Amino acid sequence: MAQTLAPPAHALAQAEQLLEASPHLALTQAEDILRASPGFAPAEFLAARALRRMGKSAAALKRLDLLAQGAPRLPPAVLWELAQAAIDAGQNARAIATLETLTQQHPTVAQGWFLLAREQRKAGHDDLGWQADLSAVHASSRDPELLKAAIAVNDGALDQAETLLAARLQRLPDDPPSLRMLGEIAWRRGDMTVAIAHVERAIHAAPGFDLARDFLIRLLMQTNRLPEALIHAETLGQSPIHTPGHDLILASVLVKLGHQERAGKIYLRLLNLQPDQPQVWQNLGHVLKTLGQQAQAVDAYRQAVTRQPTMGEAWWSLANLKTVKLTAGDITAMQGALATLEPDAEARKEDLFHLHFSLGKAFEDAKDYAASFHHYDRGNALRRTMIRHDAVAFSAEAHTTTKAFSPAFIAQVPDGGCPAPDPIFIVGLPRSGSTLVEQILASHSHVEGTMELPDMMMIAARLQSRVDEGEFADFAMMIAALSPSDRTRLGDEYIARTRVHRQTDKPLFIDKMPNNWQHTGLIRLILPNAKIIDARRNPLSCCLSGWKQHFARGQTFSYDLTEIGQYYRDYVELMAAYDAAAPGAVHRVIYENMVADTETEVRRLLAHIGLPFEPACLEFYKNDRAVRTASSEQVRKPIFTDGLDPWRNYEPWLAPLKEALGPVLSDYDWA
Numbered sequence: 001m002a003q004t005l006a007p008p009a010h011a012l013a014q015a016e017q018l019l020e021a022s023p024h025l026a027l028t029q030a031e032d033i034l035r036a037s038p039g040f041a042p043a044e045f046l047a048a049r050a051l052r053r054m055g056k057s058a059a060a061l062k063r064l065d066l067l068a069q070g071a072p073r074l075p076p077a078v079l080w081e082l083a084q085a086a087i088d089a090g091q092n093a094r095a096i097a098t099l100e101t102l103t104q105q106h107p108t109v110a111q112g113w114f115l116l117a118r119e120q121r122k123a124g125h126d127d128l129g130w131q132a133d134l135s136a137v138h139a140s141s142r143d144p145e146l147l148k149a150a151i152a153v154n155d156g157a158l159d160q161a162e163t164l165l166a167a168r169l170q171r172l173p174d175d176p177p178s179l180r181m182l183g184e185i186a187w188r189r190g191d192m193t194v195a196i197a198h199v200e201r202a203i204h205a206a207p208g209f210d211l212a213r214d215f216l217i218r219l220l221m222q223t224n225r226l227p228e229a230l231i232h233a234e235t236l237g238q239s240p241i242h243t244p245g246h247d248l249i250l251a252s253v254l255v256k257l258g259h260q261e262r263a264g265k266i267y268l269r270l271l272n273l274q275p276d277q278p279q280v281w282q283n284l285g286h287v288l289k290t291l292g293q294q295a296q297a298v299d300a301y302r303q304a305v306t307r308q309p310t311m312g313e314a315w316w317s318l319a320n321l322k323t324v325k326l327t328a329g330d331i332t333a334m335q336g337a338l339a340t341l342e343p344d345a346e347a348r349k350e351d352l353f354h355l356h357f358s359l360g361k362a363f364e365d366a367k368d369y370a371a372s373f374h375h376y377d378r379g380n381a382l383r384r385t386m387i388r389h390d391a392v393a394f395s396a397e398a399h400t401t402t403k404a405f406s407p408a409f410i411a412q413v414p415d416g417g418c419p420a421p422d423p424i425f426i427v428g429l430p431r432s433g434s435t436l437v438e439q440i441l442a443s444h445s446h447v448e449g450t451m452e453l454p455d456m457m458m459i460a461a462r463l464q465s466r467v468d469e470g471e472f473a474d475f476a477m478m479i480a481a482l483s484p485s486d487r488t489r490l491g492d493e494y495i496a497r498t499r500v501h502r503q504t505d506k507p508l509f510i511d512k513m514p515n516n517w518q519h520t521g522l523i524r525l526i527l528p529n530a531k532i533i534d535a536r537r538n539p540l541s542c543c544l545s546g547w548k549q550h551f552a553r554g555q556t557f558s559y560d561l562t563e564i565g566q567y568y569r570d571y572v573e574l575m576a577a578y579d580a581a582a583p584g585a586v587h588r589v590i591y592e593n594m595v596a597d598t599e600t601e602v603r604r605l606l607a608h609i610g611l612p613f614e615p616a617c618l619e620f621y622k623n624d625r626a627v628r629t630a631s632s633e634q635v636r637k638p639i640f641t642d643g644l645d646p647w648r649n650y651e652p653w654l655a656p657l658k659e660a661l662g663p664v665l666s667d668y669d670w671a
Contacts, residue, residue, distance in 0.1 A: 023053035057088035076106045110139035133208025140177040176206035229253045278308040310337045312354025319361035326362035353382035357550045369649045380559040389556035391563045398570040404476035405521035407581040416484025418491025421529040427517035431545035433591030434535035438512045443620040450501040452513040460519045491526035537591035540647035565660025
């Protein structure tokens with residue numbers, strides 16, 4: 001292309017500055033430059049860009065074509081502009097061809113790949129679009145600007161990273177990697193709503209961004225938005241670059257939804273392809289245990305520890321099968337694993353405390369209670385360093401809740417709340433016999449067992465945040481401010497959120513989250529027709545059993561004998577206060593009474609709920625429903641009376657627990 005002397009550089013720079021805000025002025029200046037310097041390529045390129053921004057895509061394409069004539073290899077900026085002009089002109093095939101050239105010649109230009117992905121999907125080539133998104137993400141991993149932001153995130157400099165990403169998004173709106181990273185920043189700050197919104201935008205912009213979709217699934221699981229998580233997990237499984245990780249996250253969602261059989265099939269398929277995967281063997285063991293297939297669960301856990309002897313969680317999963325006794329050979333193997341892990345103790349705490357809990361159970365089976373207590377104590381001490389629990393603050397919260405639901409408040413509270421009678425809440429402490437009560441009720445033809453549902457706790461936490469953020473002076477004022485319509489809305493929300501866990505058309509369902517004892521008053525406010533069952537057990541037996549039990553999550557009070565004793569005392573005092581304020585609202589089941597006279601207690605329980613007696617409730621151990629708690633195997637057998645007072649084997653070491661329990665020791669039946 002013929003070209004005369006270049007015009008002054010400032011003239012072109014001035015025209016460039018006008019391009020976005022005033023493209024018509026930029027075009028005028030470009031034409032002025034071209035009159036003085038015909039064929040000057042930068043001015044031709046500027047004119048074409050101005051025309052496209054003015055909505056004259058056909059004219060822009062014409063000038064770009066002239067510019068491209070005879071050029072063996074166009075700069076990426078020209079290819080990008082050609083593609084954009086073709087898109088604006090509705091020439092999808094040409095846009096794709098141009099973007100393919102751009103990405104082939106310049107594979108590190110991530111925006112070219114993202115744009116190609118969008119055009120491929122427009123043309124109905126979803127698989128090609130997905131591949132292009134994956135290539136875009138790969139190209140973005142080398143972007144210096146994104147790398148700088150990622151380093152800031154990893155260093156904890158979240159404000160700095162956010163500033164960098166915000167500036168990038170000003171230049172590149174809806175840039176998927178920037179949005180995903182903003183989602184991570186929000187997640188690290190604990191703002192799940194903002195995190196999910198950012199990552200959803202990233203996936204909307206780039207549906208083939210597998211890593212972002214994986215992150216979104218995990219965020220949705222953390223917030224119990226399980227139906228959405230399942231949709232995304234199913235979508236991720238269709239990725240053209242399929243990995244076992246996609247199968248594993250789908251299985252995790254299915255497990256949370258209670259679809260154990262389907263999750264088990266996924267684990268078996270993965271193990272058939274590659275059997276040397278201890279984590280997958282362990283996951284399969286969890287599913288089999290939940291389904292009541294105990295022998296197969298034992299085999300799966302042993303497959304895991306055979307392949308990885310230092311895998312503490314797999315050992316604990318095996319030990320935690322209450323009906324399995326560990327052998328002398330198991331003890332030797334676990335002691336060897338401890339010796340292997342000790343030199344790297346700080347980094348391997350998870351494995352170490354699991355092994356100590358497992359050895360505690362093994363020595364308990366061997367009736368060596370001193371050695372058993374030593375290992376339980378070591379395991380609890382290690383676990384306690386890894387969790388946050390303020391026993392004093394928790395006691396204060398429980399006391400505040402007790403005052404909020406005073407007899408005077410309950411007497412004057414107006415009608416309101418969701419009238420649905422569906423939920424049956426089983427509350428109390430873990431290891432109190434609550435799974436037994438659940439299994440008995442779930443054997444009734446009108447009652448569906450679900451699992452420990454987090455929804456009431458999430459609603460309560462959201463209400464508490466209004467106090468923490470200063471909207472109300474205290475919890476009592478916040479509760480008193482709830483109008484009848486507020487209470488109805490919250491009750492409706494609970495019913496809607498828990499519907500996903502209901503697999504049958506039975507009219508009643510069980511929520512067995514034990515910690516809901518803290519929210520007894522709230523439950524009655526927003527679900528006045530729900531039933532509340534308080535499952536209670538001898539405090540020494542219950543607290544010691546909880547202390548010996550490593551819980552996967554949630555029970556942060558249980559790793560210190562003094563703290564678990566104080567927690568039990570807080571629970572008893574709050575429930576006693578509520579009994580006095582609203583007599584008969586809560587039905588109490590004492591575990592020892594249930595064991596001593598099962599039929600009488602079952603009849604009393606059913607009468608409180610308003611259900612007729614059914615013999616199947618006495619044959620609960622024949623119910624093959626999935627059970628996900630630590631007592632899953634025990635409730636598949638008839639009630640047994642041995643082991644009612646297991647604390648006696650550990651009595652020499654229980655002084656801190658007894659002191660913390662105080663008067664509860666003598667009057668827990670009636671408190």
